[in-house]
Amino acid sequence: MNYIVLDLEWNQSGTPEGNNEKIPFEIIEIGAVKLNEDKVMIDEFSALIKPRIYKTMHYVTGKLVHIKMQELKHEQPFEDVIGRFKEWCGNDVIYCTWGPLDLTELQRNMKYYGIDTFSDGPFAFYDVQKLFAIDSGNRADRVSLETAVDRLGIHKDIPFHRAFSDAYYTAKVFGVLKGEEIMDYVSYDTFTPPRDKEHEVHRIFKDYDKYITRTFTTRENLLADREVKSTNCYLCDKISAKEVKLFAPTGKYYIGVSYCENHGYIKTKIRIRKSDDGGIYAVKTQRQITREDAESILERSNKVKETKPKGRITKKS
Numbered sequence: 001m002n003y004i005v006l007d008l009e010w011n012q013s014g015t016p017e018g019n020n021e022k023i024p025f026e027i028i029e030i031g032a033v034k035l036n037e038d039k040v041m042i043d044e045f046s047a048l049i050k051p052r053i054y055k056t057m058h059y060v061t062g063k064l065v066h067i068k069m070q071e072l073k074h075e076q077p078f079e080d081v082i083g084r085f086k087e088w089c090g091n092d093v094i095y096c097t098w099g100p101l102d103l104t105e106l107q108r109n110m111k112y113y114g115i116d117t118f119s120d121g122p123f124a125f126y127d128v129q130k131l132f133a134i135d136s137g138n139r140a141d142r143v144s145l146e147t148a149v150d151r152l153g154i155h156k157d158i159p160f161h162r163a164f165s166d167a168y169y170t171a172k173v174f175g176v177l178k179g180e181e182i183m184d185y186v187s188y189d190t191f192t193p194p195r196d197k198e199h200e201v202h203r204i205f206k207d208y209d210k211y212i213t214r215t216f217t218t219r220e221n222l223l224a225d226r227e228v229k230s231t232n233c234y235l236c237d238k239i240s241a242k243e244v245k246l247f248a249p250t251g252k253y254y255i256g257v258s259y260c261e262n263h264g265y266i267k268t269k270i271r272i273r274k275s276d277d278g279g280i281y282a283v284k285t286q287r288q289i290t291r292e293d294a295e296s297i298l299e300r301s302n303k304v305k306e307t308k309p310k311g312r313i314t315k316k317s
């Protein structure tokens with residue numbers, strides 16, 4: 001087994017009208033480092049890609065990445081580069097990225113060109129940005145790659161913000177994170193969500209539980225599913241008292257709190273996601289929380305209820 005630490009640079013439309021919904025981020029560079037099981041670098045990959053969707057460089061991309069359109073004109077098209085890349089990766093690999101986005105956008109580009117994506121369902125990968133945050137003791141503290149490199153005192157021998165260099169530094173950070181405990185925190189890429197109940201993902205981590213549901217046709221169907229909406233304790237599956245009924249602080253997720261006699265307060269969070277082909281699925285997480293946390297969630301729930309629009313009279317007199 002090898003690790004493939006990869007990073008992408010992509011370009012996008014400068015205007016809403018110019019945006020192609022099927023491929024909002026066109027990949028223009030792939031950089032990667034191959035590590036063996038001991039996280040030692042054994043090979044590298046770097047390629048620029050000739051763009052076909054967005055022919056002008058978005059000002060942010062241009063400023064950050066320092067690639068000019070002119071330079072890309074004579075490069076190979078995406079299909080050729082991704083073909084070489086997949087061959088270079090080999091079969092028995094685990095992908096690693098900085099942040100959760102790269103594998104999803106890479107597969108969106110693959111699908112656009114009719115190329116087989118990495119898997120026909122969710123697959124585990126390492127989000128090194130998340131691992132670094134957990135290792136630093138604050139999982140919500142997602143820092144930039146350069147900040148992580150500075151904090152770890154890693155020597156900065158090449159400039160940042162090109163695909164290869166960012167993959168290289170991500171690999172360096174990944175190499176420092178040792179210990180079985182941190183390596184337990186895999187992420188799941190869900191560009192292709194579970195196709196049926198049998199392929200759903202259930203995983204209990206040290207301090208939380210993750211459940212990735214199959215796709216449903218509508219949000220209503222999803223939220224009507226018994227397993228999806230259950231707030232019972234994930235540790236003992238006991239019927240738990242609902243302290244805060246599921247509510248939606250935004251349109252994207254639901255939160256609730258229940259109380260288990262054995263395990264105390266349990267927070268349930270259900271994130272609603274849309275798959276690339278329009279299906280609705282959820283990523284549900286449950287974790288033990290303190291009484292104070294439970295109280296602050298109750299407060300949020302009460303606020304949401306207050307701001308809900310009141311019923312309106314629609315009949316005209």
Ligand SMILES: [Zn+2]
Nearest residue numbers: 233236260263
């Ligand atoms: Zn329990």
